[in-house]
Amino acid sequence: MALSTSSLTSSFSSLTFSSQISQQPNTSLSSKQSKSIFIVPILKTPKLVVSATVASPAELENKNPGNYVKSRLSGGFSVPTIIGTGRSKGTIAPLVLQKGNEEVIINYRDAEENLQGDSLRLQCECFDFYKDIIPYKKAWSWQKKIVEEKKALIERNEECPDSLIILQHSPVYTLGTASSEKYLNFDLKNPPFQIYRTERGGEVTYHGPGQLVLYPIINLRNHKMDLQWYMRALEEVVIRVLFSTFSIKASRLEGLTGVWVGDQKLAAIGIRASQWITYHGLALNVTTDLSPFSWIVPCGIQDRQVGSIKKLLKKDQSSTKETDLDHPHDCHLLDVTHDSLIMEFSEVFEVEVSKKNVPFSEISEKNF
Incomplete structure (x- = not known):
């Protein structure tokens, strides 16, 4: 089912890509979910509609073979920031939301497929x-x-x-x-x-x-x-x-x-x-x-x-x-x-x- 940006905005809080993130999605992540949708403003980018796939730690390691630096997110979530990729400022880096044993990958290419508004490259x-x-x-x-x-x-x-x-x-x-x-x-x-x-x-x-x-x-x-x-x-x-x-x-x-x-x-x-x-x-x-x-x-x-x-x-x-x-x-x-x-x-x-x-x-x- 296709969801509009406005409906998503009313359903989820925004996540900001930074060392301290004060907000969290007002929905819980379930390990049984195959897809989750978030509005994610990342660095200088406009709000994007991105698809996030639930993954195990093993899958995460295979998909993103970089090093991670954990940043705290209230409500038990953390955002590992990928280092060593050389990704330019103002562009989307792959993100991972984590709470307990649940992990959600938000990949920048998934985001581009659902981009609402200006393109990001x-x-x-x-x-x-x-x-x-x-x-x-x-x-x-x-x-x-x-x-x-x-x-x-x-x-x-x-x-x-x-x-x-x-x-x-x-x-x-x-x-x-x-x-x-x-x-x-x-x-x-x-x-x-x-x-x-x-x-x-x-x-x-x-x-x-x-x-x-x-x-x-x-x-x-x-x-x-x-x-x-x-x-x-x-x-x-x-x-x-x-x-x-x-x-x-x-x-x-x-x-x-x-x-x-x-x-x-x-x-x-x-x-x-x-x-x-x-x-x-x-x-x-x-x-x-x-x-x-x-x-x-x-x-x-x-x-x-x-x-x-x-x-x-x-x-x-x-x-x-x-x-x-x-x-x-x-x-x-x-x-x-x-x-x-x-x-x-x-x-x-x-x-x-x-x-x-x-x-x-x-x-x-x-x-x-």
Whole structure:
């Protein structure tokens, strides 16, 4: 049965997320209940309608593998405050109401499903250099520095927003931790472009102008602590971009990572996580010159091709929704794809993306 906000407000008192909570629900919790509904104003958020599931201590431990600091609540209730998640101020953290042996989990994703009023999302700072050609080594070093900064914030239980870097690279080949040199069709002593062996997963790939690269540096404790889920989510971002912006129906291929249109791979994914903080990410071929891929076996896959959005649009003009995209200028095509990537990333990861207006020269001076 659906309950309105007004009826719930008259039935329950509000709980405030703080070290001292003076009010309690005017209804008792029963271990036989499967669902309980509360109006919960948390930090700076508006009142929300959330669903709470009764759970045993064992279930609680499995669902929320964080550390807890107990705060007292009158009437025998206590609210364990989760620490070490790096969750931003003003956002919902998973809560647990406890009275005796009864425990009720209020999860922030449950809350979002029943949100009345303004939406509530995690914050994600975006360093947007998509029009710039950034040397790979600098971007790589910068990612690792951000990861260490985030780990330090989490260790101190301080606010730790997600981060997203968007850019293009000057021509470069990169290999994963266990990449095999047999997939290189050139002499390592005389490579066509610079080559780096990194700590990401996957085989060799190429980065260059016309390819939009996304480096999400996010705390998976705030999302889902599952690397397979994370890679599928990155793929989902690209699949949505291709369909919503260009009516291109892309897909995943069983047993392979990345995003495909037929036998052409448009987006490659290679990631690394350190203490559940992600780095590296995805590369989407938009207007990329594909000829450098001929010097390698991309991602170690020998019976597939590499494609780009531009190449697909030229092959089938009817695949686009907008007439001005039938023969798009390269810069315009990059602009359109970039805007869609940010929008779909925000939707898939349920974050509010806010751009940081910092020139890369300033970042370079501070970090390199």
